[in-house]
Amino acid sequence: MYDISYDQLEKAKANVKTNLEKLSNEGLLRGTIPADKAFSAVNVTTSLKDALDEAVYVQESTLESVDHKKKIFAEMDALVGENTVLGSSTSTIPASQFTENLVHRRNCLVVHPVNPPLYLPLTEIVPAPWTSQEAVEKVRDIMKSIGQEPVCLKKEILGFAVNRLQFALLAEAWRLVSDDVLSPSDVDKVMSAGLGPRYAFKGPFATIHMNANGVMDYCDRYMAGVKRVLADLGPIPTFEEPQALKEIDTSLTAEMPLDKLNEHKAQREKNLAALMQLKKSKQ
C-alpha cells in the first residue's frame, strides 16, 4: 500500500487487519489465503517507486476527481514497465479522461467495487477505448481468483452499469413521490419487501425468464404492457421538486436520524454479512 502519509498507511493497515479478521470470523473470507497470511503480505510505503516495483496489478483509490486521477496515473506511468495493469476504483470517471496521454495506457482501466465492498463481491471492469483485451482479461482473472464477481463492460459508458441501473430506478422512485402516488417509506418498502429479495438472488433477465415460461414467452405475453407502462413514466426529475425533497428528507431523517446514521450503516453491514453467509451456504 502506498500513500503520501505514513499515518494514513498505518491506519489503513490496521483497518485491513480488522476487516480480514472480521471476514474470517464470519466465514466470509474470499479467495484461498488465511487472514493472517494475507495480512502478513501487506506492506506499506510512502515511496511510489517501491510500491510499484514488480507490481502485477495496482488498485488506485485516490480522491474522486479527474485532476487527482490524472496526477497519480501520470506518476505511475513513469515508473511501471509493460506488465503492470493499473486499475482505478472510480465509480464515475471513465478511464479515457485520465489515461489518454500515458505511455502505458493500454494497461489502464476502471475496476469499480461496490459499496460496501467488504460484503458485496460485484466489480465493474470498464476499459478505455485503448485498453488492451489482455489487461481486461488479466484483471478479470485476478478478481475471480480473490473471490470477487467481476462483470466486463465492453466499452465506456457514462455511469457504468451499476449507476445506470440504480439511477433508472431512483428516477422512478422519485417520480412516485413527486407525483404524490406513494410516500417515500412505501417506495422503499416496495423494494425491501417485494422486488429486493428477488434481486438478491436473480437479476432482471432471470426474473422475467422465471416469471413466464422463459423469456420468449414473457416477451410474447407481457412486453406490450411493459412498453405501455414505460411510455407512461415521466421526464427526468430535477431532484429539486420542493415538496418531494422535503417529504423524502423528513421521512428518512425520522427513520434514520443523521446522528444515528453510522449505526444504520453498521446494521446494513451485519445484514449483508448474514445474507452473504446464506448465499455461500446455498452454493
Next chain:
Amino acid sequence: MYDISYDQLEKAKANVKTNLEKLSNEGLLRGTIPADKAFSAVNVTTSLKDALDEAVYVQESTLESVDHKKKIFAEMDALVGENTVLGSSTSTIPASQFTENLVHRRNCLVVHPVNPPLYLPLTEIVPAPWTSQEAVEKVRDIMKSIGQEPVCLKKEILGFAVNRLQFALLAEAWRLVSDDVLSPSDVDKVMSAGLGPRYAFKGPFATIHMNANGVMDYCDRYMAGVKRVLADLGPIPTFEEPQALKEIDTSLTAEMPLDKLNEHKAQREKNLAALMQLKKSKQ
C-alpha cells in the same frame, strides 16, 4: 373459497394445506393463528352467495382479463351488503376499469400481492377514484394483521408501483445488452452480486441516505451526476431488437433450460424462504 369448479376447490384447498404446513415448518407462518387452526377455517363452496355471506373482505383472483373482472365483480356487487370490501389480485388492471358502474364501487380496489406471494410480504393497495378511504384503511389493517407488508398508492397509476420500478430497471438492463455494453448474464450479476443484496433490506431512498451523510447531502454532492447519467439513457426499447433478444434468450436458456424451469423456481422459493428467515431473525 369460491370457484365454479368443485375439483378446483379441492385442489386449491389441498394447496393451502401444503403451503400452511410448509410455512409453519420453515418458521415463516404470518399472523398469529397456527397452521392447523388456520386450515380448519377454510371452507369451500360453488355458491357465490354462500361465499359472500357476512364476508368482511374478499380477495378476487380470477383470470387477468377486464371482462372476467367485470363479470365477477358485477356478480359480487349484487350479493354483498355495505360492509364487504372487494379486493382484486390484478397486477395490471386498474379497479376503475371493472368497478365503475357498481352499487358498492366505493368498497372496491386493487390488492396486489407479489410473486411468489408465499414468501414476499409486499402488497400493493390501489384505490379507484371512487374507492373510500375507509375501504383502503380496512384492507391495510387486515393485511398488516395477517403479516403482509402493505403499501398504499394514493391514486391509480398504470403498472402500479412494483411494475413501474421493475420495468424502469428492465428497460435499462435491455439497453445495456442491445447497445452491446454488457452480456445478459453480466447484467443479471450486477443485480444479484451488487445492487440486489442491498435492496433486499433497504429501498432506493434509504440507500442514498446511507451512501452520503443523509439525503440532502447526497443531493448536493451527487444529483448533478445522476441527472447527467439519466439524460444519457436511451429511448424505450422495442424489446424486439433481434440481436439483443437472441442473446438474452440464448444466455437464459443455457442457464435455465425451459425443461428445468420449475426446479429453478423451486430453488428461488427456497432462497427466498431462507432470506425471509434471516430477515425475521433480525427484527
